[in-house]
Amino acid sequence: MAGGPHPLLGSSVEKRVTFNNRVLPYLLVAPQIAVTLVFFIWPASQAVFQSVLIQDAFGLSTRFAWFDNFIYLFDNAEYLQSMKVTAVFSIAVALLALVSALFLAVQADRVIKGATTYKTLLIWPYAVAPAVAGVLFLFLFNPNVGLLVYALRAVGYGWNHALNGDQAMGLVIVAAAWRQISYNFLFFLAGLQAIPKSLIEAAAIDGAGSVRRFWTIVFPLLTPTSFFLLVMNIVYAFFETFGIIHQVTKGGPAGSTNILVYNVFRDGFLGLDLGGSAAQSVVLMVIVISLTVIQFRYIERRVNY
Amino acid sequence: MVENRRWLTVLTHAILLMGVLVLAFPIWVAFVASTHQLQTLLQPPMPLLPGGHFFENYYKALTEGARAVGAPVWLMMANSLVMALGITFGKIVISMLAAFAIVYFRFRFRIFFFWMIFITLMLPVEVRILPTYKVVSDLGMLDNYFGLTIPLIASATATFLFRQFFMTVPDELSEAARVDGAGPMRFFKDILFPMSRTNIAALFVILFIYGWNQYLWPLLITTDESMYTMLIGINRMLAVGDDQAEWHIIMATTMLAMLPPVAVVVLMQKLFVQGMTETEK
Numbered sequence: 001m002a003g004g005p006h007p008l009l010g011s012s013v014e015k016r017v018t019f020n021n022r023v024l025p026y027l028l029v030a031p032q033i034a035v036t037l038v039f040f041i042w043p044a045s046q047a048v049f050q051s052v053l054i055q056d057a058f059g060l061s062t063r064f065a066w067f068d069n070f071i072y073l074f075d076n077a078e079y080l081q082s083m084k085v086t087a088v089f090s091i092a093v094a095l096l097a098l099v100s101a102l103f104l105a106v107q108a109d110r111v112i113k114g115a116t117t118y119k120t121l122l123i124w125p126y127a128v129a130p131a132v133a134g135v136l137f138l139f140l141f142n143p144n145v146g147l148l149v150y151a152l153r154a155v156g157y158g159w160n161h162a163l164n165g166d167q168a169m170g171l172v173i174v175a176a177a178w179r180q181i182s183y184n185f186l187f188f189l190a191g192l193q194a195i196p197k198s199l200i201e202a203a204a205i206d207g208a209g210s211v212r213r214f215w216t217i218v219f220p221l222l223t224p225t226s227f228f229l230l231v232m233n234i235v236y237a238f239f240e241t242f243g244i245i246h247q248v249t250k251g252g253p254a255g256s257t258n259i260l261v262y263n264v265f266r267d268g269f270l271g272l273d274l275g276g277s278a279a280q281s282v283v284l285m286v287i288v289i290s291l292t293v294i295q296f297r298y299i300e301r302r303v304n305y
Numbered sequence: 306m307v308e309n310r311r312w313l314t315v316l317t318h319a320i321l322l323m324g325v326l327v328l329a330f331p332i333w334v335a336f337v338a339s340t341h342q343l344q345t346l347l348q349p350p351m352p353l354l355p356g357g358h359f360f361e362n363y364y365k366a367l368t369e370g371a372r373a374v375g376a377p378v379w380l381m382m383a384n385s386l387v388m389a390l391g392i393t394f395g396k397i398v399i400s401m402l403a404a405f406a407i408v409y410f411r412f413r414f415r416i417f418f419f420w421m422i423f424i425t426l427m428l429p430v431e432v433r434i435l436p437t438y439k440v441v442s443d444l445g446m447l448d449n450y451f452g453l454t455i456p457l458i459a460s461a462t463a464t465f466l467f468r469q470f471f472m473t474v475p476d477e478l479s480e481a482a483r484v485d486g487a488g489p490m491r492f493f494k495d496i497l498f499p500m501s502r503t504n505i506a507a508l509f510v511i512l513f514i515y516g517w518n519q520y521l522w523p524l525l526i527t528t529d530e531s532m533y534t535m536l537i538g539i540n541r542m543l544a545v546g547d548d549q550a551e552w553h554i555i556m557a558t559t560m561l562a563m564l565p566p567v568a569v570v571v572l573m574q575k576l577f578v579q580g581m582t583e584t585e586k
Contacts (some may be wrong), residue, residue, distance in 0.1 A: 015472070026406075029418050033403075039456040046436035107321050111318065123570065127566035132539070140331055269435065289427050
């Protein structure tokens with residue numbers, strides 16, 4: 001490919017020295033391309049195709065339906081509720097995980113001895129699968145045997161997330177954020193450690209206290225990291241928390257924790273609604289594509305430390 | 306720290322310790338529960354210190370499992386391990402080969418292939434559940450190891466990472482290989498592969514965790530109890546309806562399900578951090 005930096009391949013110079021072989025490069029990319037075509041591109045195009053078709057209940061006849069599936073979807077109170085639930089869930093998870101992680105990272109950046117030890121002690125929850133995090137919190141908050149339910153009852157607060165939608169939402173938010181704090185902590189700490197100490201000292205000499213220094217120097221310099229993490233946390237809350245919802249609430253009670261990804265699973269895999277689930281898949285694809293575009297446009301600016 | 310006040314240092318450590326304790330609390334409770342009898346757990350509040358049934362519970366979990374599931378946990382562990390390693394090696398191998406082709410050869414559709422690989426980033430399983438299930442079922446890959454691994458091994462991230470690394474390898478090396486009459490595969494095997502070892506190790510850590518923690522995909526395609534992975538097994542153990550969930554066995558299984566990925570992170574922290582920051586770039 002000649003001429004100019006490629007939008008995706010980046011501005012890095014292409015190799016001057018290359019091998020000549022007519023067949024070999026195709027053989028080398030073949031496995032990756034085969035898997036991509038069979039398990040990614042083909043199913044995704046099937047989803048797009050089915051989203052404009054309507055099948056009768058017995059799967060005998062299919063007709064072209066233009067955007068009926070989408071119109072039905074956005075008219076459906078359950079789906080609209082699911083969108084609202086997803087928005088609340090992902091914003092809450094992102095905020096909780098970001099604020100706690102930033103707070104801990106600022107403390108860890110402050111200690112001179114033992115910063116590495118704290119890092120080790122704080123990053124491992126990231127290795128715990130969302131589905132497992134769900135089980136851990138399910139056990140703590142189990143209405144019959146949960147330790148924290150017992151503690152809450154002792155102070156006069158009744159807990160049953162199987163009946164109370166707000167409590168169910170709170171529970172899945174905490175379980176999802178618990179795991180993500182580690183991830184955010186790691187990136188915040190790296191960001192903080194990259195800020196030149198001379199900047200902070202200069203401000204201190206000028207008489208700025210630690211709170212003022214944080215808001216006027218540290219926080220602005222962390223903006224790229226924070227924005228990057230915000231996007232990553234939203235992606236996580238949207239697409240990687242299926243395991244938590246499935247283990248803890250199954251979307252209930254009464255749809256109060258029914259996030260979009262859980263809804264598409266329920267309607268498609270359990271409810272076998274082909275067209276409706278395909279339309280939901282297309283909506284989710286649009287969301288992922290937008291988030292990926294934001295992430296990639298942004299990444300070039302992230303390289304400033 | 307700019308200010309060096311004693312109480313501030315103490316406060317900082319206190320806050321960090323609190324953070325560590327809060328994060329570790331759910332795991333501690335799970336561990337404690339896995340060392341008690343079910344009877345003890347059913348009378349809240351459960352104890353906060355480990356009991357004397359550690360070996361008994363773990364032995365029972367590993368060899369028998371819970372009543373609700375017909376498979377012992379050792380079998381689920383083996384399935385999870387095969388799935389995690391299959392995904393990890395599969396992703397590394399096919400991504401490395403694809404990146405090698407894209408960097409070291411000029412051929413028709415090169416950029417087109419690159420875009421195609423890029424697109425997989427935007428198509429997680431979650432957005433194409435039904436049609437992917439149908440493909441896998443048509444190919445006869447339900448309830449076997451091929452189905453658990455192959456559909457997940459395409460990787461844009463790993464391909465990008467290898468491409469980026471190959472770009473930094475000096476041209477003189479491939480030039481020298483060519484002058485010496487070494488073919489491309491010889492160059493790949495003797496020079497590029499040994500040079501990529503750190504990258505491979507860092508990717509291995511990240512991908513192993515990713516593979517071990519898969520949930521939605523095995524949930525869709527495994528119905529045979531002997532093919533359950535750890536995480537699916539735990540889900541089935543919880544689904545007892547009106548029966549009493551066997552919390553002591555479930556918590557022992559949960560501890561075992563966390564052990565491999567957490568051990569990988571703690572023991573290979575440096576590689577883990579490198580892998581995290583590189584794959585997110």
